[in-house]
Amino acid sequence: MAWRLLTKKESLWVQVIAAKYLKDDNFWSHSVKNTASSSWNSIMAVRGHLKKGCCRIVGDGSLINIWMNPWIPTIPGFRVSFNQQGPYPHLEKVKDLFIPNELAWNRELILRIFSPFEAQCILNISLPQESTEDKMVWTLTPTGQFTTKSVQLMLSLDQGSSSTISSIPWKEFWKIKDVTPRVHTFVWRILLNGIGVNANLSNYVASVSNECAHCHLESETIEHLLLHCPKAQAIHFASPLSLCLQNGDTIET
Ligand SMILES: [Zn+2]
DSSP: OHHHHHHOTTSHHHHHHIIIIITTSOTTTOOOOTTSOHHHHHHHHTHHHHHHHEEEEOSSSSSOBTTTSOOOTTSTTSSOSSOOOTTOTTOOBGGGGBOTTSSSBOHHHHHHHSOHHHHHHHHTSOOOSSOOOOEEEETTSTTSOOOHHHHHHHHHHOSSHHHHHHTSOHHHHHHOOSSOHHHHHHHHHHHTTOSOOHHHHHHHOTTOOOBOTTTSSSBOOHHIIIIISHHHHHHHHHSTTOOOOOTTOOOOO
16 A cells, blocks of 8 residues: 555545645655554555665656655665765756756766765666656566565565664765775675675575585675685785684674
8 A cells, every 4th residue: 555655646545645644745754643544554654664675767857856765776775875965955856967958867967976886876777768757666576566475575585684784874984085986885885785795696596506606615695705704814814914814703884
């Protein structure tokens, strides 16, 4: 029901419900009043789960808020890492990142504002040939249509990793100056578990084994590959820092 509320704005019952409960409020940030009905309360309660699977598909970019909405499919969470609108008050909707009156990304502007990784992910989004309305898709099914089964699958895969991610001070992280953009982005992807190690790939590709391709001893998680794999430990030790890592060491976040 919550999914239909987001995607079937033209249907009568959605308009009635939105007028009664949301009024002009935002679906995602709306706070529920005590007097609301139990079905409205349950719609509001599943918002957190919906948030993880919803992504907007850019059409004419007029309905998508650059800073708040999920719209970049190749970034975990589908959102920009933090709200940088402050210095750019005129940039609010995704269409503000287009070349004026064209359906084309303003490459120069995007590279100036976002981190190199985010900029690249944005520039990789292909825009439609003709102006179409922005759409909402559900990313956890191949068809983009919402199913309750896919939510259950998401919940079973989602064992508490998101609480670690949200506790990272991203604003401070992106302010760090003395690293190259490449290393910065790489560390960011490590923290989000966004590296194509075998343990991650094997979740999605049946023919990939999760085994470490270097030592064949353990599952190739990011932590194993960077800290615990005998090959990694040899490299750390041979480095100018002569690091001697123990197996109990973890990536602190
Ligand atoms: Zn290994």
